[in-house]
Amino acid sequence: MLLLRVAEEELVQLYLDEKLFSMVHFYVGQEAVGVGVCSQLNPDDKVLSTHRSHGHYLAKGGDLKRMVCELLGRSNGAARGKGGSMHMIDKSVNFVGSTPLLGSAVPLAAGVAFEEKYNKKGGVAVGFMGDGASEEGVVYETYNLAALYELPLLLVIENNTWSVNSNINERRGKKYDIATIAKGFGLPYLRADGNDFNDVSTKAAELLKGIRAGGGPAVLECLVYRHMAHSTPLMDDKQGLRREDTLERRLERDSMKLMRAELVKAGSTEAEIKDLEEATRREVREAIEFAKASPYPQQEEMFTDVFYE
Ligand SMILES: Cc1ncc(C[n+]2csc(CCOP(=O)(O)OP(=O)(O)O)c2C)c(N)n1
Numbered sequence: 001m002l003l004l005r006v007a008e009e010e011l012v013q014l015y016l017d018e019k020l021f022s023m024v025h026f027y028v029g030q031e032a033v034g035v036g037v038c039s040q041l042n043p044d045d046k047v048l049s050t051h052r053s054h055g056h057y058l059a060k061g062g063d064l065k066r067m068v069c070e071l072l073g074r075s076n077g078a079a080r081g082k083g084g085s086m087h088m089i090d091k092s093v094n095f096v097g098s099t100p101l102l103g104s105a106v107p108l109a110a111g112v113a114f115e116e117k118y119n120k121k122g123g124v125a126v127g128f129m130g131d132g133a134s135e136e137g138v139v140y141e142t143y144n145l146a147a148l149y150e151l152p153l154l155l156v157i158e159n160n161t162w163s164v165n166s167n168i169n170e171r172r173g174k175k176y177d178i179a180t181i182a183k184g185f186g187l188p189y190l191r192a193d194g195n196d197f198n199d200v201s202t203k204a205a206e207l208l209k210g211i212r213a214g215g216g217p218a219v220l221e222c223l224v225y226r227h228m229a230h231s232t233p234l235m236d237d238k239q240g241l242r243r244e245d246t247l248e249r250r251l252e253r254d255s256m257k258l259m260r261a262e263l264v265k266a267g268s269t270e271a272e273i274k275d276l277e278e279a280t281r282r283e284v285r286e287a288i289e290f291a292k293a294s295p296y297p298q299q300e301e302m303f304t305d306v307f308y309e
């Protein structure tokens, strides 16, 4: 969680200096979801992600240097410097990929889960999506097909209540209830506090147990705060839209604050936590220096790697 948080903190200045070549969607605040879920996965399990991909990528063990190189458009980046923030991929750790078309990673995750089952590989596929993406038609179709084929698939909805600047209350009928929807498709469903690592990991573990036992797909909804604006690493509180998730409330329930309290409760000292923070910041700064010294893709590479291999 610390790596996810510090990596994005250190990337802010690069964004302001216009060094990040693609649009970026920061994961700050949502770390406990990606890490909580991925902490319950085996190395062979697969993960697919969204436009807000950095956290899922790092949580699954994706290479930090390759991520930063990708953000800076360098040829040794995750997508060879041609995909940017929304196209993270690291097949060496079974982070299968991320796509920015809302909801589109969900049927892809079902396809990956189908392959796991059909070829008796024994793994589980996880598809992350936002609350906005969860309203896409293809997601409902996937609930049905995944249930029909009893796929080893965990779908994780990160509900931060926002789709850009549209609040959930303005997008859904008054009685819309994702728990009822999931249950209507026959899918086990749990809701977790997405700011709280322990709650996310415990509920993910419970659902994964059923999936691994052959029980078919399940849905985990995590209620969480997006700290920053939709697609810039800056706060957007002055827009006056955040009536419920005010800065004060977000800071009070900040995932890192809760985790820090857990560590202290478990016996860690402030000095130990500070050492860990400093070591993590050094690691990130090294990755940034490495990326800055890395080459851009050559012009001849413009049309290579266009399709997934
Ligand atoms: C099919 C589609 N429609 C619209 C967009 C533009 N868009 C990008 S991110 C976003 C909001 C996504 O909200 P949510 O799924 O809740 O994820 P969050 O950004 O909150 O993590 C929108 C509308 C898109 N990428 N794909």
Ligand SMILES: [Mg+2]
Binding pocket: 130, 131, 132, 158, 159, 160, 161, 162, 163, 164
């Ligand atoms: Mg959202």
